[in-house]
Amino acid sequence: MSEVVERLKKALPPEALVTDPDRIQSYRYDRAMFCPAGEPVAVVLARETAHVQAAVRIAAEAGVPVVPQGARSGLSGAANAVDGCIVVSLEKMDRILAIEPVDRYVVTQPGVFNAVLSRAVAEQGLFYPPDPSSWEFCSIGGNLSTNSGGLCCVKYGVTTDYVLGLEVVLADGRVLRTGRKTVKGVAGYDLTKLIVGSEGTLGIITEATLALRPEAARPRTMAALFDTGVAAGEAIVEIIRSGVSLSLLEIMDRTTIKAVNDYKRMDLPTEAAAMLIAQSDAGGEAGAADVAMVAKLCRQYGAIECIEADDPAEGELLLEARRAALVALEHLGTTMIDDVCVPRSRLADFIAAVEGIAAEVDITVGVLGHAGDGNMHPTVVFDATDPEQARRAQVAFDRIMEVGLELGGTITGEHGIGVLKRDWLAQEIGPVALDVHRAIKAALDPENLLNPGKVMALGNL
Amino acid sequence: MSEVVERLKKALPPEALVTDPDRIQSYRYDRAMFCPAGEPVAVVLARETAHVQAAVRIAAEAGVPVVPQGARSGLSGAANAVDGCIVVSLEKMDRILAIEPVDRYVVTQPGVFNAVLSRAVAEQGLFYPPDPSSWEFCSIGGNLSTNSGGLCCVKYGVTTDYVLGLEVVLADGRVLRTGRKTVKGVAGYDLTKLIVGSEGTLGIITEATLALRPEAARPRTMAALFDTGVAAGEAIVEIIRSGVSLSLLEIMDRTTIKAVNDYKRMDLPTEAAAMLIAQSDAGGEAGAADVAMVAKLCRQYGAIECIEADDPAEGELLLEARRAALVALEHLGTTMIDDVCVPRSRLADFIAAVEGIAAEVDITVGVLGHAGDGNMHPTVVFDATDPEQARRAQVAFDRIMEVGLELGGTITGEHGIGVLKRDWLAQEIGPVALDVHRAIKAALDPENLLNPGKVMALGNL
Numbered sequence: 001m002s003e004v005v006e007r008l009k010k011a012l013p014p015e016a017l018v019t020d021p022d023r024i025q026s027y028r029y030d031r032a033m034f035c036p037a038g039e040p041v042a043v044v045l046a047r048e049t050a051h052v053q054a055a056v057r058i059a060a061e062a063g064v065p066v067v068p069q070g071a072r073s074g075l076s077g078a079a080n081a082v083d084g085c086i087v088v089s090l091e092k093m094d095r096i097l098a099i100e101p102v103d104r105y106v107v108t109q110p111g112v113f114n115a116v117l118s119r120a121v122a123e124q125g126l127f128y129p130p131d132p133s134s135w136e137f138c139s140i141g142g143n144l145s146t147n148s149g150g151l152c153c154v155k156y157g158v159t160t161d162y163v164l165g166l167e168v169v170l171a172d173g174r175v176l177r178t179g180r181k182t183v184k185g186v187a188g189y190d191l192t193k194l195i196v197g198s199e200g201t202l203g204i205i206t207e208a209t210l211a212l213r214p215e216a217a218r219p220r221t222m223a224a225l226f227d228t229g230v231a232a233g234e235a236i237v238e239i240i241r242s243g244v245s246l247s248l249l250e251i252m253d254r255t256t257i258k259a260v261n262d263y264k265r266m267d268l269p270t271e272a273a274a275m276l277i278a279q280s281d282a283g284g285e286a287g288a289a290d291v292a293m294v295a296k297l298c299r300q301y302g303a304i305e306c307i308e309a310d311d312p313a314e315g316e317l318l319l320e321a322r323r324a325a326l327v328a329l330e331h332l333g334t335t336m337i338d339d340v341c342v343p344r345s346r347l348a349d350f351i352a353a354v355e356g357i358a359a360e361v362d363i364t365v366g367v368l369g370h371a372g373d374g375n376m377h378p379t380v381v382f383d384a385t386d387p388e389q390a391r392r393a394q395v396a397f398d399r400i401m402e403v404g405l406e407l408g409g410t411i412t413g414e415h416g417i418g419v420l421k422r423d424w425l426a427q428e429i430g431p432v433a434l435d436v437h438r439a440i441k442a443a444l445d446p447e448n449l450l451n452p453g454k455v456m457a458l459g460n461l
Numbered sequence: 462m463s464e465v466v467e468r469l470k471k472a473l474p475p476e477a478l479v480t481d482p483d484r485i486q487s488y489r490y491d492r493a494m495f496c497p498a499g500e501p502v503a504v505v506l507a508r509e510t511a512h513v514q515a516a517v518r519i520a521a522e523a524g525v526p527v528v529p530q531g532a533r534s535g536l537s538g539a540a541n542a543v544d545g546c547i548v549v550s551l552e553k554m555d556r557i558l559a560i561e562p563v564d565r566y567v568v569t570q571p572g573v574f575n576a577v578l579s580r581a582v583a584e585q586g587l588f589y590p591p592d593p594s595s596w597e598f599c600s601i602g603g604n605l606s607t608n609s610g611g612l613c614c615v616k617y618g619v620t621t622d623y624v625l626g627l628e629v630v631l632a633d634g635r636v637l638r639t640g641r642k643t644v645k646g647v648a649g650y651d652l653t654k655l656i657v658g659s660e661g662t663l664g665i666i667t668e669a670t671l672a673l674r675p676e677a678a679r680p681r682t683m684a685a686l687f688d689t690g691v692a693a694g695e696a697i698v699e700i701i702r703s704g705v706s707l708s709l710l711e712i713m714d715r716t717t718i719k720a721v722n723d724y725k726r727m728d729l730p731t732e733a734a735a736m737l738i739a740q741s742d743a744g745g746e747a748g749a750a751d752v753a754m755v756a757k758l759c760r761q762y763g764a765i766e767c768i769e770a771d772d773p774a775e776g777e778l779l780l781e782a783r784r785a786a787l788v789a790l791e792h793l794g795t796t797m798i799d800d801v802c803v804p805r806s807r808l809a810d811f812i813a814a815v816e817g818i819a820a821e822v823d824i825t826v827g828v829l830g831h832a833g834d835g836n837m838h839p840t841v842v843f844d845a846t847d848p849e850q851a852r853r854a855q856v857a858f859d860r861i862m863e864v865g866l867e868l869g870g871t872i873t874g875e876h877g878i879g880v881l882k883r884d885w886l887a888q889e890i891g892p893v894a895l896d897v898h899r900a901i902k903a904a905l906d907p908e909n910l911l912n913p914g915k916v917m918a919l920g921n922l
Binding site: 100101102103104125146147149153154157158160161170174175176177178180181182183184185186187188189190191193194196197198202214215237240241243245282283284285286341342343344345370373374375408409410411412413414415416417421425428429430432433436437439440442443444455456 | 561562563564565586607608610614615618619621622631635636637638639641642643644645646647648649650651652654655657658659663675676698701702704706743744745746747802803804805806831834835836869870871872873874875876877878882886889890891893894897898900901903904905916917
């Protein structure tokens with residue numbers, strides 16, 4: 001047995017350490033396809049912050065990398081193991097520590113699932129907005145590390161907007177506390193928001209204080225069907241321009257709708273090329289007026305049908321369909337999920353470009369996404385056993401990012417860089433910003449032990 | 462003439478350089494009292510990014526510090542000159558470069574005043590929420606560098622929540638572009654929010670892309686009078702607990718109201734110990750219901766009178782009174798303005814503690830602030846020509862921060878650290894966080910040339 005494993009055994013209780021090779025296998029990958037993953041020497045199932053510190057200290061002494069993991073639901077390979085690493089899994093640190101209704105925050109361990117936390121605070125009349133489609137099987141720690149978005153961002157913003165403070169184990173094993181429990185605070189640099197989205201490369205999050213809101217009113221839901229994806233895109237631009245306040249504005253194309261119908265045995269309409277789903281949680285007359293305004297604009301911009309959900313259950317069903325879209329597409333074949341965010345005024349152009357790429361490259365691309373934010377997930381579906389299809393899939397995947405950048409967008413709106421888009425980061429942010437990334441990484445992790453090779457290639461580090 | 466000035470003259474057009482000693486004097490201080498300020502060798506009135514780069518490069522070559530300045534309206538001495546420095550003033554970079562109604566952002570130079578920008582976007586039906594009381598005489602660049610708050614934070618958050626991207630001149634003179642023009646984006650570390658609030662110690666902001674919202678409905682305004690400050694604090698806690706959505710919730714005590722009446726020749730009621738001002742911009746029936754709910758809660762928790770503003774003009778007058786509060790108190794004597802933010806549940810405790818400190822130390826403290834955020838500005842008023850009073854003022858000022866920390870709060874909710882609270886930073890954030898601050902500062906500014914001595918004492922750098 002390796003020296004490192006020997007030392008971990010001495011430092012940790014038996015239930016906090018996995019060395020069995022078969023069990024270790026299940027900690028190698030997140031949900032990203034086509035990303036390389038190495039072989040860990042051990043998995044630490046931390047039960048408390050001290051276990052994380054022990055693992056990081058032992059790794060630092062041995063010069064061995066540490067890869068932090070949440071629920072492994074990520075889509076960019078950020079949680080994939082590297083050879084010889086210690087995986088530090090936070091899945092067993094899954095307790096909600098405090099909910100404060102007046103100060104409106106929750107203190108939580110990172111292993112809590114998003115849906116579990118959301119439901120726990122809802123019981124006290126509170127609302128934690130960030131809601132990735134994977135909310136039933138993604139953890140808060142992973143949400144923080146990738147700065148997750150979700151369906152309600154169009155009104156409520158993303159994860160980083162709700163993070164008041166963090167407890168973080170640094171590369172040398174020390175515990176950093178960032179932020180505060182107050183609504184506002186400007187004492188020093190915003191280390192909290194620097195750690196959020198850094199994908200475990202600057203420290204390992206072991207606790208978070210998250211801001212909450214009062215619960216929202218029951219949403220009203222409507223759907224609109226369009227003959228073309230571009231018409232849907234134009235309607236979205238007009239909806240945004242109108243200033244109407246929606247809590248959700250999603251799009252699914254025919255490929256996606258059909259996949260969902262098959263997978264969930266649903267009966268969504270497939271006669272149209274694209275469906276918009278809109279919600280307003282303004283409540284009462286305001287909510288009704290919002291939804292009516294959206295229907296009016298959709299009709300003006302070519303909707304062939306607008307349907308208002310009769311009751312909340314019907315609205316929830318539409319959302320379930322949207323949330324299941326990615327998994328449904330995965331049942332059609334192998335998938336490569338893009339995550340391009342463009343300025344909203346360019347959404348119709350982007351949809352047209354994606355359709356053009358699919359036709360030109362001759363590959364299936366399901367178009368779905370958070371239309372109200374301009375954050376789209378064109379998903380390339382193909383047969384991975386056919387090398388020629390696999391090649392074309394990669395071409396389409398890359399072209400979609402290219403066109404996103406050309407339209408003034410970003411290569412990732414919410415899924416992160418991981419290893420999947422590492423080579424694209426430099427292209428988006430340029431050499432000066434990359435240098436600054438490397439300088440900050442070197443300042444906080446001089447030996448490059450924390451999740452090495454994720455987010456950026458480390459060059460001379 | 463010094464070598465540095467000689468080189469600046471060669472590199473810059475005449476209108477971009479001030480070397481006249483009398484003119485230089487007016488660039489030594491911001492609005493903070495009692496903070497040391499040194500003598501600059503020159504002031505660069507940058508007209509474009511290249512001027513900032515030239516100044517920083519010349520400073521770097523000569524090993525001379527650079528102090529960036531906006532409108533010098535800061536309250537912590539962050540913009541104060543240090544001996545031998547080049548002041549880089551951004552006040553002449555005062556153009557709004559683009560307003561995009563659909564994508565809802567504005568691209569601006571840093572020297573634009575907050576009110577100018579707010580009015581320009583309002584003309585296009587858009588809304589830039591951050592609204593410091595000083596909005597008529599503070600610049601966007603300063604707002605960014607201190608992560609300013611304001612009156613509408615209770616609903617709309619603070620400056621950092623609206624920053625999509627920045628152009629920043631680094632310590633080596635290179636230009637860094639951070640962020641994006643899209644609503645969402647997670648490509649790499651959040652350098653944008655690291656720079657925001659860093660008070661010019663990591664780089665000099667030369668351009669910003671700021672998110673906008675659709676314009677809000679006209680606010681409805683009400684005021685409530687209380688017999689004691691503590692009763693007002695208890696009412697605030699209940700208002701927050703109720704979940705009612707207010708766009709403003711401010712408090713002023715009798716000392717402050719009297720000062721405003723004198724300064725602005727107004728006729729605000731002075732029979733009560735404290736006045737709350739609340740606004741809802743929900744519009745229509747929802748706004749009316751919000752204000753009615755607040756009035757009901759205020760009465761339940763001991764308000765002696767609740768007055769609803771008859772029209773928007775009356776509401777605006779109340780806000781003007783609140784915005785003038787600090788300047789009004791400055792007319793009573795010398796002031797030391799605290800900026801403590803406590804968890805909202807502890808607001809009544811905090812007000813009681815401040816009243817206790819004022820009585821015990823025997824000094825006037827005007828209590829005012831952003832009650833809905835728990836962000837209070839207890840302002841010590843004294844006669845600076847009386848050394849014994851000045852000593853007591855300092856004692857009160859420090860004790861107010863101490864009690865803020867004891868209640869789980871922060872020493873600065875929105876004014877920043879500067880030099881005023883530098884020695885308090887370590888006490889709030891602790892040694893590990895201070896080490897991380899120093900490591901980041903050293904990574905981005907290894908020679909410690911950018912605004913040295915601000916935010917933190919630099920120890921071994």
